[in-house]
Amino acid sequence: MKIKRVIDISRKIETGMAVWPGDSGIKIHLNSSIRRGDPCNVSSIDMGLHTGTHIDAPLHFFDGMEDISKLDLSMFIGYVRVFELNVSECIAEDDIKDLHIEEGDAVFFKTSNSEIPLTEQFKKDYVYIGKSACEFLIGRGVKTVGIDYLSIDGYFTEDYLSHYTLLSNGIGVIEGLYLKGIKPGKYFFSCLPLNIDGADGSPARAVLLEME
Numbered sequence: 001m002k003i004k005r006v007i008d009i010s011r012k013i014e015t016g017m018a019v020w021p022g023d024s025g026i027k028i029h030l031n032s033s034i035r036r037g038d039p040c041n042v043s044s045i046d047m048g049l050h051t052g053t054h055i056d057a058p059l060h061f062f063d064g065m066e067d068i069s070k071l072d073l074s075m076f077i078g079y080v081r082v083f084e085l086n087v088s089e090c091i092a093e094d095d096i097k098d099l100h101i102e103e104g105d106a107v108f109f110k111t112s113n114s115e116i117p118l119t120e121q122f123k124k125d126y127v128y129i130g131k132s133a134c135e136f137l138i139g140r141g142v143k144t145v146g147i148d149y150l151s152i153d154g155y156f157t158e159d160y161l162s163h164y165t166l167l168s169n170g171i172g173v174i175e176g177l178y179l180k181g182i183k184p185g186k187y188f189f190s191c192l193p194l195n196i197d198g199a200d201g202s203p204a205r206a207v208l209l210e211m212e
C-alpha cells in the first residue's frame with residue numbers, strides 16, 4: 001500500500017488565533033536567535049493545551065483519571081469515517097442514527113464550524129455534539145469522536161455532559177479539527193498527542209491519508 005496524499009486537517013497555531021475564552025493565548029518567544037548573533041534559532045511557546053486541533057484526556061474533566069501520556073494511542077491512529085452534517089447548533093442522535101458507523105471506527109463530524117477561521121474572534125454559537133448523539137456513538141462502539149470547533153459541548157452548557165459521557169466511557173475526543181474541503185468518506189488518520197506527563201490535553205497534528 002502506498003500513500004497517495006497526506007491531507008492536513010489541523011488548525012495552524014499562531015499568535016492572535018481564537019482560543020477558549022479566558023485561556024491565555026499563544027506567545028512564542030525566540031530565546032536564541034541567529035539574527036542576534038546566536039548559533040541557532042530556538043523558540044519556546046506558551047499556550048493552553050486545548051489550543052487549536054487538540055485531544056482531551058479524561059483528566060480534563062475527571063480529576064485523578066488518565067492524563068494524556070497514559071492514553072492508548074490506537075485511539076488516535078487508524079481508520080476514520082468523516083461525515084458532513086448540515087446541523088445548525090446541536091448534533092443529536094437523530095442527525096446521525098442512519099449513518100454507516102461500525103464498531104471500532106473513529107468518526108469525525110464536518111460541520112459549518114470548518115468555515116469559521118480561527119484567526120477571527122472565538123465564536124460561541126459553534127456546532128457541538130449533544131448527549132443523545134454521544135450515547136448513540138457509545139452504543140455503536142466507536143473508539144474516537146472528532147469535531148471541528150474547540151469543544152464537543154456547547155459553549156453555554158452548564159453540565160458538560162458530552163465530555164462526561166465520552167471521556168468516562170474511554171472514547172477518544174479530538175477537537176478543533178479543520179475539515180474544510182474534505183470529502184466525506186473513509187480514510188486512514190493520525191492525530192497523536194504529545195507525550196506530556198500529567199497533561200489534561202495536548203495539541204495534535206491531525207492528518208488524513210489517501211491510499212493508492
Ligand SMILES: N[C@@H](CC(=O)c1ccccc1NC=O)C(=O)O
Pocket residue numbers: 020021022023048050056060150151152175201
Ligand atoms: N471544553 C474545551 C476547552 C475548555 O473547556 C477550556 C479550555 C481552556 C481554558 C478553559 C477551558 N474551560 C473552562 O474553563 C475542551 O474540551 O478543550
